[in-house]
Amino acid sequence: xxxxxxxNLPRLESGWVEAIQRNLLAWYDQNKxxxxxxxxxDPYRIWVSEIxxxxxxxDTVIPYYERFMERFPTLGDLAGADEDEVVKAWEGLGYYSRxxxxxxxxxxVTASYDGEVPQQWEEISRLKGVGAYTAGAILSIAYDQRxxxxxxxxxxxxxxxxxxxxxVAKVSTRKRIETLAIQVIPADRPGDxxxxxxxxxxxxxxxxxxxxxxCPVRDECHARQRGIQAELPVKSKAKPPVPVxxxxxxxxxxxxxxxxxxxxxxxxxxxxxxxxxxxxxNEKTLGETLQQALEKEGFPVELGASxxxxxxxxSHRRWRVTIVEGxxxxxxxxxxxxxxxxxxxxxxxxxxxxxxxxAIRLVSEKREGIGGIQGRLF
DNA sequence: TAAGCGTGGCA
DNA sequence: TTGCCAAGCTT
Numbered sequence: 001x002x003x004x005x006x007x008n009l010p011r012l013e014s015g016w017v018e019a020i021q022r023n024l025l026a027w028y029d030q031n032k033x034x035x036x037x038x039x040x041x042d043p044y045r046i047w048v049s050e051i052x053x054x055x056x057x058x059d060t061v062i063p064y065y066e067r068f069m070e071r072f073p074t075l076g077d078l079a080g081a082d083e084d085e086v087v088k089a090w091e092g093l094g095y096y097s098r099x100x101x102x103x104x105x106x107x108x109v110t111a112s113y114d115g116e117v118p119q120q121w122e123e124i125s126r127l128k129g130v131g132a133y134t135a136g137a138i139l140s141i142a143y144d145q146r147x148x149x150x151x152x153x154x155x156x157x158x159x160x161x162x163x164x165x166x167x168v169a170k171v172s173t174r175k176r177i178e179t180l181a182i183q184v185i186p187a188d189r190p191g192d193x194x195x196x197x198x199x200x201x202x203x204x205x206x207x208x209x210x211x212x213x214x215c216p217v218r219d220e221c222h223a224r225q226r227g228i229q230a231e232l233p234v235k236s237k238a239k240p241p242v243p244v245x246x247x248x249x250x251x252x253x254x255x256x257x258x259x260x261x262x263x264x265x266x267x268x269x270x271x272x273x274x275x276x277x278x279x280x281x282n283e284k285t286l287g288e289t290l291q292q293a294l295e296k297e298g299f300p301v302e303l304g305a306s307x308x309x310x311x312x313x314x315s316h317r318r319w320r321v322t323i324v325e326g327x328x329x330x331x332x333x334x335x336x337x338x339x340x341x342x343x344x345x346x347x348x349x350x351x352x353x354x355x356x357x358x359a360i361r362l363v364s365e366k367r368e369g370i371g372g373i374q375g376r377l378f
Numbered sequence: 379t380a381a382g383c384g385t386g387g388c389a
Numbered sequence: 390t391t392g393c394c395a396a397g398c399t400t
Contacts, residue, residue, distance in 0.1 A: 055383090060385075092385075095383060134398085
């Protein structure tokens with residue numbers, strides 16, 4: 001089996017390029033999905049969609065996108081909003097720094113570019129959260145510029161078309177495929193062509209079991225000709241999530257529950273949740289660690305029984321959560337911005353990542369019928 | 379370059 | 390159940 005090394009890339013022959021362009025665009029015109037960010041070329045709408053779609057499936061994004069555009073119809077609306085509300089609109093989507101970066105970036109566009117999304121690659125790339133892919137996607141789709149937008153789909157498609165054995169998990173491979181993509185993008189319809197590449201990757205040239213029989217460019221596909229499409233692309237494996245024991249506190253003072261804002265950096269940065277401690281082998285029990293953490297913050301609490309357990313998997317960690325009940329003296333007030341006493345159900349303005357929604361739901365269901373403060377939790 | 383950063387769907 | 394995957398970016 002001949003392999004294409006990184007220093008010996010295939011030369012793109014003009015007939016091949018022309019066939020790819022013609023067949024792929026014709027297929028796209030007939031088969032593209034009706035998606036809410038495809039109704040026009042508003043750069044703001046394109047931008048929001050590209051950020052939401054990072055590492056996130058189309059079906060997951062659509063309802064978030066619809067709500068987001070209803071609440072923040074224009075770049076100016078988003079720039080003028082409070083960050084808390086923007087993150088709240090992102091609640092449940094994950095990778096929450098995307099929302100904060102997007103918000104900061106549209107404010108930068110308002111301040112430095114008179115509210116117009118810049119059309120220069122150097123300028124748009126400097127905006128927070130806008131990397132090589134997103135810059136290329138916005139410039140090609142919204143501004144008809146002939147620039148590559150190489151995401152996971154495009155790397156997979158090119159790997160198969162040209163039988164490339166480069167590891168698509170490496171940055172160097174993305175850059176290499178960008179140099180190939182630029183040679184194939186037609187000056188005519190660069191945005192449609194970039195979207196067609198991704199659409200093909202999503203609908204036909206899928207990671208497992210590609211539907212080659214339905215592929216509009218199967219005759220141009222090197223991997224298909226060799227029957228090696230299932231072996232490509234090469235992608236090095238990610239490390240499995242590391243299990244971590246975690247304790248959540250369900251701390252009440254008789255009428256309210258204690259919430260904690262997560263630190264500004266790291267996992268779930270800046271999000272609200274139940275008071276949380278991660279396992280520290282040097283400490284005693286997790287419950288006592290939580291108790292110490294809360295007392296340090298000015299909340300003497302009596303910890304009680306476990307209210308339940310749950311597991312939640314992030315991209316790099318697996319939280320094994322125990323939820324511990326705790327009672328605080330009534331009248332304890334906030335001593336730190338990180339903590340907030342709230343009436344059950346009155347936290348609708350705070351943004352919680354899903355792991356805390358899971359925990360709250362679990363406790364609510366457990367206590368259903370026993371009485372107590374839930375029943376009004378949602 | 380590699381690790382950190384969420385979530386849900388699916389085989 | 391487990392692992393892999395999905396329109397990446399930041400540090």
